[in-house]
Amino acid sequence: MARTAIKTAKPVPAPELNLQAAKSAATRTRLIEATISCIIKYGYARTTTPRVADEAGMSRGAMLHHFENGGALMQAAIAELHEKRLRAFRQSAGSTIHEVHTLVRAYWQQISGQTFTAFHELALASRTDESLANILVPAQNEFRVRWYRQAIELFPEWQDDRARFDLALALSQNVLEGMAINRLTHGLDERMVEPILNDLERQIEALKPPSAKA
Amino acid sequence: MARTAIKTAKPVPAPELNLQAAKSAATRTRLIEATISCIIKYGYARTTTPRVADEAGMSRGAMLHHFENGGALMQAAIAELHEKRLRAFRQSAGSTIHEVHTLVRAYWQQISGQTFTAFHELALASRTDESLANILVPAQNEFRVRWYRQAIELFPEWQDDRARFDLALALSQNVLEGMAINRLTHGLDERMVEPILNDLERQIEALKPPSAKA
DNA sequence: GCAAAAACAATCATGATTGTCTTTAATATT
């Protein structure tokens, strides 16, 4: 699957109220979830079409009936992963509590989950896989833009000092994602998680301009 | 190559002063370097034996003469990568200047290089490849232990407050490696590198106990 | 020089993955 050229999106079968044929959608979902599971279990490179079909509990023939090739399935899985990320993100940021502490913990929870694992598998694979990068990078960019915009909304009074605001965001992103990735690769001392999170929060608070400090 | 079980080390041909047969060592080196190049160029999963042989400019048969199988070659490549890292590390830490600024920049330089890229490829692959993890994790651990020990040597007067010392180290590791990895995966805004590095330095200085502050 | 050993090259058989094609079962339409 890894090396498969990835084509454009499949023409959605028009949202007529197809009755039983809508269970085809269930099968597609099953396949997409199986693909994500395989990425998490075996890594991107070993997420092969036989493995995915096996994980989904169906034949490879059935699978290729719903997705014309492995690349199309992978593309759909990436779209779903992206949606998952955005959903989790909206849920976190949409909370009524906008304290730094809450937000840091929420994002940490988010990237501690397996969705982030899958995403990083894809992200690193895309380093050396151009066709994969072509569909993944836009998703990454969109996520980052939304992250940034959301942060602006959450801290409007911080916008006078853009430099420090940007620093707080970049710091958060790199510290948290750095920890998450190091955890994936036997590189994180779990005992240091709490101290680092606390320090990050302290640091963000310190970067807030006086007008924004509660 | 990815899925190959990795055996124990090859019996070194005894350090007698073999004359021309020592050019065998050159070929082995060539193969090991080719393997590392392939990991960087194509990623771990696509570092196959034909590609490596091609990169080294020799036949696959010749390659398998020097390394009994793909796994043995990969193991040797990992050992070499580990050595490279340790060498670069010693060079950085062995400098006479022990300022925080210098050390942060030195480690940043180090993980900005391709050796770190290769290492992260392996590290992530080892998440789902047990036999790879078996040879990579010890190297990772050794590197971390040396890192820690070196830091203790560089900042002896900091040892009274171990909690803050450990925090400074963990923070440095996660921020710097986080940035390096995000850079690999289209996730780093290069404009933020300098501000983050400066902030990290400031932060480390702030964590130093009064007795250690110059 | 000559024989043994090592370096190197080429080929083979095997297993895995991929996409296509064919066949059967289920479901929907008229």
Place this chain on the structure above:
DNA sequence: AATATTAAAGACAATCATGATTGTTTTTGC
């Protein structure tokens, strides 16, 4: 009820990576 459509399964040929085997050329030791 008959037929067309879709889901699902299986078989197929092509490609590729792997390790083993065999053959050829150098190099080394006697």
